[in-house]
Amino acid sequence: xxxLRLVAxxxxxxxxxxxFQLLTFDASKAAEPDWIWLPNTIVTGAAGETPPLxxxxxxxxxxxxxxxxxxxxxxxxxxxxxxHWKQLRRTYSRHKVGERGEFIVWGFQAKLSEAWASAPFVxxxxxGKMESFEEEDGTxxxxxxxxxxxxxxxxxxxxxxxxEVVGHVIEADTDTAEVLHPYAVGNGEPVERAxxxxxxxxxxxxxxxxxxxxxxxxxxxxxxxxxxxxxxxALVGIPRLKYRPRTKATAAWFARHREWVxxxxxxxxxxxxxxxxxxxxxxxxxVSR
Numbered sequence: 001x002x003x004l005r006l007v008a009x010x011x012x013x014x015x016x017x018x019x020f021q022l023l024t025f026d027a028s029k030a031a032e033p034d035w036i037w038l039p040n041t042i043v044t045g046a047a048g049e050t051p052p053l054x055x056x057x058x059x060x061x062x063x064x065x066x067x068x069x070x071x072x073x074x075x076x077x078x079x080x081x082x083x084h085w086k087q088l089r090r091t092y093s094r095h096k097v098g099e100r101g102e103f104i105v106w107g108f109q110a111k112l113s114e115a116w117a118s119a120p121f122v123x124x125x126x127x128g129k130m131e132s133f134e135e136e137d138g139t140x141x142x143x144x145x146x147x148x149x150x151x152x153x154x155x156x157x158x159x160x161x162x163x164e165v166v167g168h169v170i171e172a173d174t175d176t177a178e179v180l181h182p183y184a185v186g187n188g189e190p191v192e193r194a195x196x197x198x199x200x201x202x203x204x205x206x207x208x209x210x211x212x213x214x215x216x217x218x219x220x221x222x223x224x225x226x227x228x229x230x231x232x233x234a235l236v237g238i239p240r241l242k243y244r245p246r247t248k249a250t251a252a253w254f255a256r257h258r259e260w261v262x263x264x265x266x267x268x269x270x271x272x273x274x275x276x277x278x279x280x281x282x283x284x285x286x287v288s289r
Contacts, residue, residue: 036073039245052243055160063125063149064156070121071163075241077253081168081179082240087119088154090165090237097215098207102227103270105203105211107220108183108235112136113165115150125150154239165237166192169223172232181263183235185221191257195264199223202267205274224270 045051056065074083083089092108099105115122126146133143157163166188171177183199184192203222204212215222225233244250 034073036069037245037247038069038072039243041243046243052160052162055162056156059156059160061153061156063153066124067121067150067153068157068162070124071157071239071241072245074119074121076249077240077244078249078256079179080238081166081182081253082238085168085170085173085236085238086116086175088115088122088239089113090167092167092235092237094234095215095218095220097203097220097222098211099227100206100274103206103224104227105206106223106225106233107203107215107218108167108223109218109220110185110237113151113154113237115147117144122150125153162242163239164188164242165239167196167221167235168238170234170236171230173234173236174232177234179238180230180233181260183221183223188240189257191260191264195260195267196221198264198267198271202271202274205271224267 042052045054052068056068071083074087076082076084090113091111093111095107095109097105097107117123117126126144129145130142131145131148132140134140154163158165164187167183167185169180169183171180181195182188182192183196185196186193200222203224206224207215207222221235223233223235
Protein backbone atom coordinates (compact mmCIF):
# COMPACT_ATOMS: atom_id res chain seq x y z
CA UNK A 1 0.00 0.00 0.00
CA UNK A 2 1.40 3.44 -0.96
CA UNK A 3 2.53 5.86 1.72
CA LEU A 4 -0.16 8.41 0.90
CA ARG A 5 -2.84 5.77 1.18
CA LEU A 6 -1.53 4.96 4.68
CA VAL A 7 -1.69 8.67 5.48
CA ALA A 8 -5.27 8.86 4.21
CA UNK A 9 -6.21 5.96 6.50
CA UNK A 10 -4.50 7.61 9.48
CA UNK A 11 -1.77 4.98 9.78
CA UNK A 12 1.18 7.19 8.85
CA UNK A 13 2.40 10.79 8.72
CA UNK A 14 3.73 12.38 5.53
CA UNK A 15 7.19 13.82 6.26
CA UNK A 16 7.59 15.04 2.64
CA UNK A 17 10.32 14.08 0.22
CA UNK A 18 8.96 10.55 -0.08
CA UNK A 19 9.41 9.87 3.65
CA PHE A 20 6.65 8.58 5.92
CA GLN A 21 6.42 7.75 9.60
CA LEU A 22 4.10 5.07 10.99
CA LEU A 23 1.75 6.23 13.72
CA THR A 24 0.95 4.25 16.83
CA PHE A 25 -2.69 3.93 17.80
CA ASP A 26 -3.82 6.52 20.33
CA ALA A 27 -7.30 5.72 21.68
CA SER A 28 -7.88 9.21 23.08
CA LYS A 29 -6.78 10.79 19.82
CA ALA A 30 -8.99 8.44 17.84
CA ALA A 31 -11.99 9.52 19.91
CA GLU A 32 -11.53 13.16 18.95
CA PRO A 33 -13.78 14.56 16.19
CA ASP A 34 -12.30 14.82 12.70
CA TRP A 35 -12.94 18.47 11.92
CA ILE A 36 -13.52 19.65 8.37
CA TRP A 37 -13.09 23.38 7.81
CA LEU A 38 -15.69 24.80 5.45
CA PRO A 39 -15.71 28.33 3.99
CA ASN A 40 -18.49 30.68 5.10
CA THR A 41 -19.24 31.38 1.45
CA ILE A 42 -20.88 27.97 0.95
CA VAL A 43 -23.73 29.40 3.06
CA THR A 44 -23.55 33.10 2.20
CA GLY A 45 -22.44 32.86 -1.41
CA ALA A 46 -19.85 35.16 -3.00
CA ALA A 47 -20.09 38.12 -5.37
CA GLY A 48 -23.87 37.84 -5.63
CA GLU A 49 -23.76 34.15 -6.58
CA THR A 50 -26.33 31.64 -5.39
CA PRO A 51 -24.88 29.97 -2.24
CA PRO A 52 -23.62 26.40 -2.79
CA LEU A 53 -25.95 25.01 -0.14
CA UNK A 54 -28.93 26.48 -1.97
CA UNK A 55 -27.70 24.90 -5.20
CA UNK A 56 -27.22 21.52 -3.54
CA UNK A 57 -30.66 21.69 -1.96
CA UNK A 58 -32.19 22.36 -5.37
CA UNK A 59 -30.23 19.45 -6.85
CA UNK A 60 -31.90 17.15 -4.28
CA UNK A 61 -28.89 14.84 -4.07
CA UNK A 62 -27.90 13.72 -0.59
CA UNK A 63 -24.94 11.86 -2.10
CA UNK A 64 -23.66 15.05 -3.74
CA UNK A 65 -24.00 16.98 -0.46
CA UNK A 66 -22.06 14.30 1.41
CA UNK A 67 -19.34 14.19 -1.23
CA UNK A 68 -19.13 17.99 -1.24
CA UNK A 69 -18.40 18.11 2.49
CA UNK A 70 -16.06 15.12 2.49
CA UNK A 71 -14.00 16.55 -0.36
CA UNK A 72 -13.14 19.52 1.83
CA UNK A 73 -11.63 17.07 4.30
CA UNK A 74 -9.27 15.75 1.60
CA UNK A 75 -8.62 19.10 -0.10
CA UNK A 76 -5.01 20.33 -0.04
CA UNK A 77 -4.40 23.31 -2.29
CA UNK A 78 -0.89 24.16 -1.11
CA UNK A 79 0.51 20.62 -1.48
CA UNK A 80 -1.55 18.96 -4.20
CA UNK A 81 -3.47 21.71 -5.99
CA UNK A 82 -6.71 20.18 -4.66
CA UNK A 83 -7.53 16.49 -4.18
CA HIS A 84 -4.49 14.23 -4.53
CA TRP A 85 -4.36 12.56 -7.95
CA LYS A 86 -3.99 9.13 -6.33
CA GLN A 87 -7.48 9.52 -4.83
CA LEU A 88 -9.48 11.15 -7.63
CA ARG A 89 -8.38 12.49 -11.03
CA ARG A 90 -8.86 12.78 -14.76
CA THR A 91 -6.27 10.81 -16.69
CA TYR A 92 -4.27 11.97 -19.72
CA SER A 93 -2.46 9.75 -22.18
CA ARG A 94 1.07 10.82 -23.14
CA HIS A 95 2.53 10.79 -26.66
CA LYS A 96 5.95 11.80 -27.95
CA VAL A 97 5.35 14.41 -30.63
CA GLY A 98 8.96 15.28 -31.48
CA GLU A 99 12.29 16.52 -30.22
CA ARG A 100 14.65 19.30 -31.07
CA GLY A 101 17.95 20.29 -29.53
CA GLU A 102 17.83 19.71 -25.81
CA PHE A 103 14.06 19.23 -25.63
CA ILE A 104 11.51 16.46 -26.03
CA VAL A 105 7.98 17.61 -26.79
CA TRP A 106 5.24 15.54 -25.19
CA GLY A 107 1.58 15.71 -26.12
CA PHE A 108 -1.26 14.95 -23.70
CA GLN A 109 -4.83 13.91 -24.42
CA ALA A 110 -7.64 13.86 -21.83
CA LYS A 111 -9.08 10.43 -21.07
CA LEU A 112 -11.35 9.02 -18.36
CA SER A 113 -11.79 9.91 -14.70
CA GLU A 114 -10.50 7.58 -11.98
CA ALA A 115 -11.05 7.25 -8.24
CA TRP A 116 -9.66 5.01 -5.52
CA ALA A 117 -11.98 2.96 -3.31
CA SER A 118 -9.64 3.63 -0.37
CA ALA A 119 -10.18 7.40 -0.58
CA PRO A 120 -12.13 8.59 2.50
CA PHE A 121 -14.68 10.45 0.36
CA VAL A 122 -15.30 7.42 -1.88
CA UNK A 123 -15.72 4.65 0.69
CA UNK A 124 -19.08 5.91 2.11
CA UNK A 125 -20.67 5.55 -1.33
CA UNK A 126 -19.69 1.90 -1.83
CA UNK A 127 -22.18 -0.85 -1.00
CA GLY A 128 -20.24 -4.12 -1.08
CA LYS A 129 -22.59 -5.39 -3.82
CA MET A 130 -21.11 -6.05 -7.25
CA GLU A 131 -22.45 -5.15 -10.69
CA SER A 132 -21.27 -5.68 -14.27
CA PHE A 133 -20.12 -2.81 -16.45
CA GLU A 134 -18.59 -2.43 -19.89
CA GLU A 135 -15.12 -0.96 -20.48
CA GLU A 136 -14.28 1.26 -23.47
CA ASP A 137 -12.83 -1.73 -25.30
CA GLY A 138 -16.03 -3.71 -24.83
CA THR A 139 -14.81 -6.02 -22.07
CA UNK A 140 -17.21 -6.75 -19.23
CA UNK A 141 -15.92 -6.30 -15.68
CA UNK A 142 -17.28 -6.24 -12.14
CA UNK A 143 -17.35 -3.30 -9.75
CA UNK A 144 -19.11 -2.16 -6.62
CA UNK A 145 -22.64 -0.98 -7.39
CA UNK A 146 -21.97 2.20 -5.40
CA UNK A 147 -19.59 3.55 -8.02
CA UNK A 148 -22.50 4.65 -10.19
CA UNK A 149 -23.86 6.84 -7.39
CA UNK A 150 -20.41 8.24 -6.63
CA UNK A 151 -19.81 9.39 -10.21
CA UNK A 152 -23.32 10.82 -10.40
CA UNK A 153 -22.62 12.82 -7.23
CA UNK A 154 -19.34 14.11 -8.66
CA UNK A 155 -21.09 15.16 -11.88
CA UNK A 156 -23.65 17.11 -9.84
CA UNK A 157 -20.85 19.08 -8.16
CA UNK A 158 -19.14 19.76 -11.50
CA UNK A 159 -22.36 20.79 -13.24
CA UNK A 160 -23.21 23.15 -10.37
CA UNK A 161 -19.79 24.77 -10.70
CA UNK A 162 -18.73 23.73 -7.20
CA UNK A 163 -15.93 21.43 -8.38
CA GLU A 164 -13.58 21.79 -11.33
CA VAL A 165 -10.89 19.44 -12.61
CA VAL A 166 -7.76 21.45 -13.39
CA GLY A 167 -4.82 20.03 -15.33
CA HIS A 168 -1.46 19.86 -13.52
CA VAL A 169 1.98 18.73 -14.65
CA ILE A 170 3.46 16.29 -12.12
CA GLU A 171 6.92 14.73 -11.86
CA ALA A 172 5.55 11.22 -12.36
CA ASP A 173 2.34 9.31 -11.75
CA THR A 174 3.39 8.04 -8.31
CA ASP A 175 2.37 8.54 -4.69
CA THR A 176 5.55 10.45 -3.87
CA ALA A 177 5.77 12.73 -6.93
CA GLU A 178 5.14 16.43 -6.60
CA VAL A 179 3.18 18.96 -8.64
CA LEU A 180 5.40 21.04 -10.91
CA HIS A 181 2.83 23.56 -12.06
CA PRO A 182 -0.78 23.88 -13.27
CA TYR A 183 -1.69 23.30 -16.91
CA ALA A 184 -5.26 24.56 -16.97
CA VAL A 185 -7.32 24.09 -20.13
CA GLY A 186 -10.61 25.98 -20.16
CA ASN A 187 -10.82 26.44 -16.39
CA GLY A 188 -8.69 27.33 -13.37
CA GLU A 189 -7.20 30.74 -12.58
CA PRO A 190 -6.21 33.14 -15.40
CA VAL A 191 -2.51 32.70 -14.62
CA GLU A 192 -2.94 28.91 -14.84
CA ARG A 193 -4.66 29.11 -18.22
CA ALA A 194 -1.99 31.47 -19.53
CA UNK A 195 0.71 29.05 -18.36
CA UNK A 196 -0.88 26.18 -20.29
CA UNK A 197 -1.18 28.27 -23.45
CA UNK A 198 2.44 29.45 -23.33
CA UNK A 199 3.73 25.92 -22.62
CA UNK A 200 1.72 24.64 -25.59
CA UNK A 201 3.08 27.38 -27.88
CA UNK A 202 6.62 26.57 -26.74
CA UNK A 203 6.01 22.95 -27.72
CA UNK A 204 4.69 24.01 -31.13
CA UNK A 205 7.78 26.15 -31.73
CA UNK A 206 10.02 23.10 -31.24
CA UNK A 207 8.31 20.66 -33.61
CA UNK A 208 7.93 20.55 -37.38
CA UNK A 209 4.75 21.81 -39.08
CA UNK A 210 3.82 18.20 -39.83
CA UNK A 211 4.26 17.14 -36.21
CA UNK A 212 2.24 20.14 -35.02
CA UNK A 213 -0.55 19.26 -37.47
CA UNK A 214 -0.55 15.64 -36.29
CA UNK A 215 -0.77 16.74 -32.64
CA UNK A 216 -3.59 19.17 -33.39
CA UNK A 217 -5.50 16.43 -35.18
CA UNK A 218 -5.57 14.40 -31.97
CA UNK A 219 -6.24 17.41 -29.75
CA UNK A 220 -2.94 17.07 -27.91
CA UNK A 221 -1.69 19.72 -25.51
CA UNK A 222 2.07 20.12 -25.82
CA UNK A 223 4.79 20.39 -23.20
CA UNK A 224 8.55 20.75 -23.83
CA UNK A 225 10.78 18.94 -21.33
CA UNK A 226 14.60 18.97 -21.25
CA UNK A 227 16.12 15.64 -22.28
CA UNK A 228 17.30 13.53 -19.38
CA UNK A 229 14.96 15.27 -16.94
CA UNK A 230 11.56 14.08 -15.77
CA UNK A 231 11.39 10.97 -17.99
CA UNK A 232 8.06 10.03 -16.43
CA UNK A 233 6.47 13.48 -16.45
CA ALA A 234 2.68 13.27 -16.57
CA LEU A 235 -0.39 15.46 -16.84
CA VAL A 236 -3.34 14.79 -14.55
CA GLY A 237 -6.61 16.57 -13.91
CA ILE A 238 -6.77 17.45 -10.21
CA PRO A 239 -10.23 18.14 -8.71
CA ARG A 240 -10.45 21.50 -6.96
CA LEU A 241 -13.30 23.00 -4.96
CA LYS A 242 -14.35 26.47 -6.09
CA TYR A 243 -15.08 27.93 -2.66
CA ARG A 244 -11.97 27.96 -0.46
CA PRO A 245 -11.66 28.53 3.27
CA ARG A 246 -9.58 31.49 4.41
CA THR A 247 -6.72 29.51 5.90
CA LYS A 248 -2.92 29.64 5.85
CA ALA A 249 -2.95 26.73 3.40
CA THR A 250 -5.10 28.71 0.94
CA ALA A 251 -2.82 31.73 1.34
CA ALA A 252 0.23 29.53 0.65
CA TRP A 253 -1.41 28.29 -2.53
CA PHE A 254 -2.07 31.85 -3.72
CA ALA A 255 1.56 32.70 -3.00
CA ARG A 256 2.61 30.06 -5.54
CA HIS A 257 1.17 32.21 -8.32
CA ARG A 258 4.59 33.87 -8.51
CA GLU A 259 6.18 30.48 -9.29
CA TRP A 260 3.71 29.95 -12.11
CA VAL A 261 4.65 33.29 -13.67
CA UNK A 262 8.28 32.13 -13.55
CA UNK A 263 7.27 28.96 -15.42
CA UNK A 264 5.53 31.15 -18.01
CA UNK A 265 8.78 33.07 -18.49
CA UNK A 266 10.73 29.81 -18.98
CA UNK A 267 8.37 28.50 -21.66
CA UNK A 268 8.22 31.90 -23.35
CA UNK A 269 12.03 31.96 -23.51
CA UNK A 270 12.01 28.48 -25.10
CA UNK A 271 9.47 29.55 -27.71
CA UNK A 272 11.31 32.81 -28.46
CA UNK A 273 14.67 31.08 -28.92
CA UNK A 274 13.21 28.30 -31.07
CA UNK A 275 11.49 30.82 -33.36
CA UNK A 276 14.62 32.97 -33.60
CA UNK A 277 16.74 29.95 -34.49
CA UNK A 278 14.40 28.98 -37.33
CA UNK A 279 14.40 32.53 -38.68
CA UNK A 280 18.19 32.56 -38.57
CA UNK A 281 18.32 29.28 -40.51
CA UNK A 282 15.98 30.72 -43.11
CA UNK A 283 13.22 28.23 -42.38
CA UNK A 284 10.71 30.97 -41.54
CA UNK A 285 10.04 33.84 -43.88
CA UNK A 286 9.22 37.04 -42.00
CA VAL A 287 6.91 39.38 -43.91
CA SER A 288 6.91 43.05 -42.91
CA ARG A 289 3.87 45.22 -43.34
